Amino acid sequence: MWKQRYGRIGRSVALTVGVVLTVGVVGGVALAQETSHRMPVESGIFRPSELVEIIRLDPTIRLDIRYATANNFVGRPVYDEARAFLQRPAAEALVQAHRWLKRQGYGIVVFDGYRPWRVTKLFWDVTPPDKRDYVADPAKGSLHNRGCAVDVSLYDLRTGEIVTMPSEYDEMSERAHADYAGGTAEQRRLRDLLRTAMERFGFTVHRYEWWHFDYKDWRLYRVQDIPFTEIPAPVGGASSASPRP
Numbered sequence: 721m722w723k724q725r726y727g728r729i730g731r732s733v734a735l736t737v738g739v740v741l742t743v744g745v746v747g748g749v750a751l752a753q754e755t756s757h758r759m760p761v762e763s764g765i766f767r768p769s770e771l772v773e774i775i776r777l778d779p780t781i782r783l784d785i786r787y788a789t790a791n792n793f794v795g796r797p798v799y800d801e802a803r804a805f806l807q808r809p810a811a812e813a814l815v816q817a818h819r820w821l822k823r824q825g826y827g828i829v830v831f832d833g834y835r836p837w838r839v840t841k842l843f844w845d846v847t848p849p850d851k852r853d854y855v856a857d858p859a860k861g862s863l864h865n866r867g868c869a870v871d872v873s874l875y876d877l878r879t880g881e882i883v884t885m886p887s888e889y890d891e892m893s894e895r896a897h898a899d900y901a902g903g904t905a906e907q908r909r910l911r912d913l914l915r916t917a918m919e920r921f922g923f924t925v926h927r928y929e930w931w932h933f934d935y936k937d938w939r940l941y942r943v944q945d946i947p948f949t950e951i952p953a954p955v956g957g958a959s960s961a962s963p964r965p
């Protein structure tokens with residue numbers, strides 16, 4: 721239904737991408753100029769947000785924040801800081817997955833974590849309607865906006881290199897599907913190893929994106945639009961409530 725409602729708007733937006741993309745970075749993230757969506761209004765009881773920077777919990781988790789570079793599907797930076805945050809329980813689960821993977825010879829590399837809502841809106845606006853299965857509808861918000869989704873891959877502990885998966889990150893094709901049967905056996909093995917590790921610690925994979933994982937408690941957190949620069953610093957360092965093996 722949304723395709724019929726927003727399809728025409730989407731096409732006109734796609735034609736004005738060049739204009740939208742010249743707006744620049746404001747307050748940490750680029751602002752889209754189209755206003756066909758607003759942030760979802762959510763009622764109910766939510767946990768207070770506690771976004772933590774992933775590498776503060778484990779500095780051996782690597783970052784490759786593509787959205788802070790031009791190497792992403794938008795073609796320009798949409799973050800002005802190469803940082804990644806998650807709600808604390810999700811961040812701690814990711815650290816556990818990373819430590820489990822270490823025993824298999826791999827580590828986690830993070831492409832993206834918490835994402836301000838305005839960036840989800842921008843992604844929608846620049847994506848052609850026939851590719852919108854691969855981006856979140858800003859009318860609902862993304863689980864990234866709740867700090868409960870993370871985009872990850874693996875790096876090889878011996879070489880330090882990010883491994884080759886059946887598709888590139890953010891590739892909008894069937895090669896990105898979690899059950900894609902093509903590619904090499906080694907690529908599929910690594911994709912499935914990543915999924916096994918993440919599922920062990922409370923994440924589920926997105927069926928169209930092998931790199932995207934949702935944390936089980938996402939319903940407990942609101943959609944947010946706070947830029948990275950305004951995320952509160954942790955009080956007194958690491959939480960004493962969490963084990964630090």
Ligand SMILES: [Zn+2]
Pocket residue numbers: 864869870871931932933
């Ligand atoms: Zn994602």
